[in-house]
Amino acid sequence: MLFTEDHSYPVLHYIKALLCSLVFVDNPGNMLNLGLGSGAIERYLESHHPDIALTSIEPEVEMIALSKECFYLDSSYHVRNQSAESFLHDNRQQFDLIICDIHCSPGQPNPIETDAFLQNLTDALLPQGVVAINFLAESEAHIVNMLVRLRQIFEQVTLLDVLRQQNIVFYCSNSQFPEPSELTMKAALPVYANIQAETIISQLIWLPE
Numbered sequence: 055m056l057f058t059e060d061h062s063y064p065v066l067h068y069i070k071a072l073l074c075s076l077v078f079v080d081n082p083g084n085m086l087n088l089g090l091g092s093g094a095i096e097r098y099l100e101s102h103h104p105d106i107a108l109t110s111i112e113p114e115v116e117m118i119a120l121s122k123e124c125f126y127l128d129s130s131y132h133v134r135n136q137s138a139e140s141f142l143h144d145n146r147q148q149f150d151l152i153i154c155d156i157h158c159s160p161g162q163p164n165p166i167e168t169d170a171f172l173q174n175l176t177d178a179l180l181p182q183g184v185v186a187i188n189f190l191a192e193s194e195a196h197i198v199n200m201l202v203r204l205r206q207i208f209e210q211v212t213l214l215d216v217l218r219q220q221n222i223v224f225y226c227s228n229s230q231f232p233e234p235s236e237l238t239m240k241a242a243l244p245v246y247a248n249i250q251a252e253t254i255i256s257q258l259i260w261l262p263e
Contacts, residue, residue: 062101184226
């Protein structure tokens, strides 16, 4: 089952986890989504958080067409056909939230594992901003290496191990995260119920300073 009756709600657990970045920032005004995929982030925000200005980046023309033809993304929705690396390199705007869900062909290096890309990510964040990164882990050592790299770039990092999947979602910021108790209270609000925010926030792995 790929969709609920309401196509605006995401089904995949890691997409819900990425959207839980909303809980970290009060009243976010804008968001950058690096990697369109099926358009699940866009469908959710357009329906449930239309006040958030969303910029969507996708390098593959075929994926943009597929998201509109087969996955219920509004045909008029504008997606910038550009790689995440190229966009960040030229970007001068800053965002409250950045979601990074980049997939590479087998054998191709993932830009999210480079210091240059991560530095461009942090430069694109507003002071209180948060970036959520979907990371496909090949091994525990791969996770540790990525975690070390992130902690060299960002002041704050926490993570979620997505159950029954290889996905790790990292949440990163250069400002102090809200207290876990504060996040838990906010995640329990009805507006976040359909992304299972309360459950996801309770499963975060908090790292020592």
